[in-house]
Amino acid sequence: MSRGKPIGRLFLVFAMFALFMAGCEKPMSNVLDPQGKTGKEQLHLINLSVYIMILVCVVVFAIFFYVLLRFRRKPGDNSIPKQVEGSLTLEILWIVIPVILLVILAIPTVAVTFSQAKAAPKQQSDDFIRVKAIGHQFWWEFQYPDHNIRTAQELHIPVGKKVYVEVTSDDVVHAFWVPGLAGKVDASPGRINRVPIDAEKPGVYKGRCAELCGASHALMNFQVVAEKSSDFDKWVKKRQSPNSDPQTAEQKDGKKVFAQNCMSCHAIDGTQLKMRGNKAPNLTGFSSRNKIAGLLDNNEKNLDRWLHNPEEVKPGTYMPGFSHLDKKDMTSLKAYLQSLE
Amino acid sequence: MATLVVLLVFALFIGAILTGGYNKQMIERFRSHWLWEWLTTVDHKKIGVLYALGGGFFFIFGGIEALLMRIQLFFPDNHFIVGRDFNELLSMHGTTMIFFVAMPLLFALMNVAIPLQIGARDVAFPFLNALGFWLFFAGALLMNLSWLFGGAPDSGWTNYVPIALNEYSPGTGIDYYVLGLQIAGFGTTMGGLNFLATIINMRAPGMSFLRMPLFTWTSFVASALVLFGFPPLTAGLFLVMFDRLFGAQFFEVALGGNPVIWQHLFWIFGHPEVYIVILPAFGVMSDVISNFARKRLFGYTSMVFATLLIGFLGFMVWAHHMFTVGMGPMVNSIFAIATMAIAVPTGIKVFNWLFTLWGGKITFTTAMLYAVGFIPTFVMGGVTGIMLSVPPADFQYHDTYFVVAHFHYVLIGGTVFGILSGLYYWWPKMFGYTLNETLGKWNFWIFFIGFHLTFLIQHVIGLYGMPRRYFTYQAEDGITLFNQISTVGAVMMAVGAILLVLNIFVSYRQRESLVAGGDPWDGRTLEWAIPSPPPVYNFAQLPQVRALDCWWHEKMEGNKEMEPAEPLESIHMPNDTPLPLIMSIGFFIAGLGLVFRAFEVGIVGLLVVIVAMFMRSFKPDHGYHIEVEEIKATEKGA
Numbered sequence: 001m002s003r004g005k006p007i008g009r010l011f012l013v014f015a016m017f018a019l020f021m022a023g024c025e026k027p028m029s030n031v032l033d034p035q036g037k038t039g040k041e042q043l044h045l046i047n048l049s050v051y052i053m054i055l056v057c058v059v060v061f062a063i064f065f066y067v068l069l070r071f072r073r074k075p076g077d078n079s080i081p082k083q084v085e086g087s088l089t090l091e092i093l094w095i096v097i098p099v100i101l102l103v104i105l106a107i108p109t110v111a112v113t114f115s116q117a118k119a120a121p122k123q124q125s126d127d128f129i130r131v132k133a134i135g136h137q138f139w140w141e142f143q144y145p146d147h148n149i150r151t152a153q154e155l156h157i158p159v160g161k162k163v164y165v166e167v168t169s170d171d172v173v174h175a176f177w178v179p180g181l182a183g184k185v186d187a188s189p190g191r192i193n194r195v196p197i198d199a200e201k202p203g204v205y206k207g208r209c210a211e212l213c214g215a216s217h218a219l220m221n222f223q224v225v226a227e228k229s230s231d232f233d234k235w236v237k238k239r240q241s242p243n244s245d246p247q248t249a250e251q252k253d254g255k256k257v258f259a260q261n262c263m264s265c266h267a268i269d270g271t272q273l274k275m276r277g278n279k280a281p282n283l284t285g286f287s288s289r290n291k292i293a294g295l296l297d298n299n300e301k302n303l304d305r306w307l308h309n310p311e312e313v314k315p316g317t318y319m320p321g322f323s324h325l326d327k328k329d330m331t332s333l334k335a336y337l338q339s340l341e
Numbered sequence: 342m343a344t345l346v347v348l349l350v351f352a353l354f355i356g357a358i359l360t361g362g363y364n365k366q367m368i369e370r371f372r373s374h375w376l377w378e379w380l381t382t383v384d385h386k387k388i389g390v391l392y393a394l395g396g397g398f399f400f401i402f403g404g405i406e407a408l409l410m411r412i413q414l415f416f417p418d419n420h421f422i423v424g425r426d427f428n429e430l431l432s433m434h435g436t437t438m439i440f441f442v443a444m445p446l447l448f449a450l451m452n453v454a455i456p457l458q459i460g461a462r463d464v465a466f467p468f469l470n471a472l473g474f475w476l477f478f479a480g481a482l483l484m485n486l487s488w489l490f491g492g493a494p495d496s497g498w499t500n501y502v503p504i505a506l507n508e509y510s511p512g513t514g515i516d517y518y519v520l521g522l523q524i525a526g527f528g529t530t531m532g533g534l535n536f537l538a539t540i541i542n543m544r545a546p547g548m549s550f551l552r553m554p555l556f557t558w559t560s561f562v563a564s565a566l567v568l569f570g571f572p573p574l575t576a577g578l579f580l581v582m583f584d585r586l587f588g589a590q591f592f593e594v595a596l597g598g599n600p601v602i603w604q605h606l607f608w609i610f611g612h613p614e615v616y617i618v619i620l621p622a623f624g625v626m627s628d629v630i631s632n633f634a635r636k637r638l639f640g641y642t643s644m645v646f647a648t649l650l651i652g653f654l655g656f657m658v659w660a661h662h663m664f665t666v667g668m669g670p671m672v673n674s675i676f677a678i679a680t681m682a683i684a685v686p687t688g689i690k691v692f693n694w695l696f697t698l699w700g701g702k703i704t705f706t707t708a709m710l711y712a713v714g715f716i717p718t719f720v721m722g723g724v725t726g727i728m729l730s731v732p733p734a735d736f737q738y739h740d741t742y743f744v745v746a747h748f749h750y751v752l753i754g755g756t757v758f759g760i761l762s763g764l765y766y767w768w769p770k771m772f773g774y775t776l777n778e779t780l781g782k783w784n785f786w787i788f789f790i791g792f793h794l795t796f797l798i799q800h801v802i803g804l805y806g807m808p809r810r811y812f813t814y815q816a817e818d819g820i821t822l823f824n825q826i827s828t829v830g831a832v833m834m835a836v837g838a839i840l841l842v843l844n845i846f847v848s849y850r851q852r853e854s855l856v857a858g859g860d861p862w863d864g865r866t867l868e869w870a871i872p873s874p875p876p877v878y879n880f881a882q883l884p885q886v887r888a889l890d891c892w893w894h895e896k897m898e899g900n901k902e903m904e905p906a907e908p909l910e911s912i913h914m915p916n917d918t919p920l921p922l923i924m925s926i927g928f929f930i931a932g933l934g935l936v937f938r939a940f941e942v943g944i945v946g947l948l949v950v951i952v953a954m955f956m957r958s959f960k961p962d963h964g965y966h967i968e969v970e971e972i973k974a975t976e977k978g979a
Binding site (some may be wrong): 029030031032039041042043045046049050052053056059060061063064067068071072073077079080082084085086087090091094095098099102105106109110112113114116117137171172173175177179180182183184185186189190191192194195207208209210211212213214215216217218219223247295315316 | 595
């Protein structure tokens with residue numbers, strides 16, 4: 001990762017901290033290092049405005065420090081300085097120059113604002129895909145209307161293709177934000193907002209909710225997994241015809257436990273369960289996800305923690321704890337969930 | 342409810358036992374008590390002090406809330422205060438600091454300085470002035486009671502719906518917010534109206550509009566913004582109140598409602614509010630800088646017009662808080678350009694301050710340090726403001742710590758520095774002694790450095806992808822160190838604030854040696870022409886104003902005092918009255934009743950208000966006169 005991006009030049013201090021960052025930097029969620037076209041256009045505007053503002057700051061600070069050093073009152077000096085009324089020339093100067101600077105900034109601003117607001121083309125094509133992102137307290141649902149897929153917490157996209165994300169909400173106002181790819185847009189109940197995203201490199205990008213949405217607003221993370229086109233197609237196939245059948249006896253028991261306790265809220269595609277709950281994340285292919293609840297690393301210990309006491313992990317979550325299940329049921333449930341690919 | 346009644350009766354019993362029951366002497370004893378004088382005062386100087394005390398009191402709460410949040414954010418995945426509790430802290434911190442700290446402290450300065458600066462004996466409506474203060478205090482107290490009874494509001498100071506509606510915030514928190522802000526908002530609106538009327542009608546002979554000190558000018562514009570800015574907020578609060586108390590469903594999408602309406606109403610108020618709190622601070626800076634540079638303000642007229650322009654444009658830009666709502670590129674572009682336009686008048690101000698200093702003889706008192714420290718700080722907050730006005734870039738900054746850093750740079754670097762500068766500047770006028778300068782300088786430097794330590798790094802935290810209002814972050818985000826630096830800075834700011842309190846305490850102990858005459862700073866404007874603290878009637882004879890910076894003008898002419906514009910006559914003064922306090926208690930009871938859905942209590946509270954209004958309207962109160970002999974005696978003593 002490159003450190004000391006242009007904003008580092010804004011203040012010396014920033015550059016200093018950029019050095020600190022080098023060690024602990026985890027890429028992919030940094031506004032200053034976007035991996036997609038939308039984010040890069042936005043970064044260009046950020047840079048342009050930073051350059052103009054550095055110019056302003058330099059001029060103001062130079063005058064400021066000169067004045068403070070030059071015009072101190074010496075002890076015992078009781079003379080009265082000349083009472084100046086003002087200067088028309090100067091006033092015009094510091095009206096005209098800022099106006100010019102602002103025009104320089106405003107033109108690309110308006111141009112990009114319009115170009116980024118274009119909606120997805122009407123007819124389907126191979127150049128882009130459409131995704132619907134729906135915010136819930138406190139998780140994200142993703143639907144691929146053209147592929148007939150519903151999933152949650154992990155948004156898979158093909159590298160190099162434009163992805164038009166249609167963002168909305170099922171309850172309160174959230175905001176869909178993938179800092180490493182593009183700026184955010186609000187997820188409001190009853191309306192659909194669009195944001196075009198794309199990733200130039202394969203990788204995992206951190207996504208966040210950016211509008212206060214309740215107790216676990218800070219934990220409403222999700223992930224954007226950008227894959228090569230071929231990998232993405234494989235993923236699509238797998239989601240369209242998932243293998244959710246239990247293999248071992250333990251897993252079969254687990255499926256029963258799931259049917260008794262979980263299915264009214266959670267759905268798993270490719271099973272013959274009586275219900276397909278849609279109040280909570282779709283769990284198809286659970287074991288292939290990087291994170292549990294969008295938050296914890298996906299391993300048995302964390303799954304155990306989450307199932308026993310979700311409130312401790314995500315305050316205010318609608319998921320109830322299942323510590324009342326006996327040990328055997330819990331083990332088989334975990335085994336079943338971890339077998340879902 | 343029953344508990345409340347029992348407590349009330351119990352309190353009456355205790356009162357009766359302690360006072361020996363009701364008798365006439367008891368009323369006399371009440372009336373002669375010093376506290377009674379403060380509870381019933383209508384004197385603008387005393388109300389100014391009350392506003393300062395109220396604002397300072399709630400500043401402690403807001404500050405503690407901020408510190409608790411910074412402690413939680415010291416470590417990644419910290420479990421000190423999480424979830425809803427953290428949301429309560431951030432909501433109350435924002436609401437308290439804006440409505441119950443910044444506004445009252447500015448009103449304190451306005452109350453103290455404006456009548457003196459324009460040569461008036463009081464504000465236009467002294468009764469309304471007292472009522473404004475007590476309503477603010479009742480509203481603020483009501484909202485802070487939420488910590489004790491039923492939980493604090495938890496939907497941010499912006500209180501977006503639907504998260505603020507019953508379904509998602511079922512406790513009483515938001516009810517406290519809605520009712521507390523309505524009550525405090527009444528008070529603020531009255532205050533704004535009062536200052537408008539005062540400045541238009543009560544200027545001394547010769548004090549034309551273009552001779553008014555800049556603090557009076559900026560407060561004038563800010564008051565106009567209060568008058569037009571608060572009604573949309575009140576309308577929005579009404580909608581939320583009806584929704585929560587009576588199930589009105591204004592924001593329910595399924596019934597044709599629209600949650601975005603609240604955002605518009607809030608920001609139509611919210612953006613002018615930013616200028617309401619920054620413009621008077623600009624005014625303080627202008628007066629202080631001109632005073633301690635010993636020069637008249639450079640480009641006075643353009644400063645005045647820049648203020649008017651900022652006030653006007655302040656109403657045209659609210660939607661830049663809502664770029665991500667999805668209003669479309671046309672709306673976003675219009676509001677982006679309008680926002681950028683504000684940079685021009687603000688730039689005029691900054692350069693005029695710099696050129697006021699240019700060629701001056703600068704004395705660095707604490708007041709001046711705050712004014713000088715304000716310039717670079719505010720410029721940095723200003724340039725990030727322009728950066729935020731670019732919609733596609735704002736999609737990245739919006740609701741992140743970058744925004745948090747930006748608005749703290751303007752609100753602390755602008756408003757708070759302005760308030761503190763004004764406090765050090767006008768303290769001798771209020772109390773007759775200056776604050777200790779050595780402690781003052783410690784106070785400034787520690788607060789100033791702590792401030793930059795806290796908030797400079799928050800720009801980076803935001804760009805590294807941390808949204809605001811997050812109670813935690815993960816170690817993998819790589820922002821642990823930045824958050825720790827920020828917390829250290831916050832602690833330093835707290836130390837700075839404690840030094841201010843210490844300074845006030847120490848200066849009070851040393852007041853004999855810090856005693857200030859009428860004009861301790863070699864001032865320029867009219868308030869320095871009269872004794873400190875001023876007599877209750879301010880000016881024995883209204884002065885004749887002959888120039889901008891009229892007191893400086895007279896001093897340059899070799900005069901020892903302002904030329905009087907009227908003969909010495911008896912002065913008509915308003916009577917003190919407990920009615921504003923009683924009305925506010927009525928509103929407080931009504932608010933508390935509605936919070937707990939005890940509508941009968943709400944009605945009782947409103948009845949108290951109506952009875953007090955009736956008494957005010959129909960009981961004749963003609964005030965009293967201070968006779969010439971008494972004035973002469975006071976003037977000789979001073």
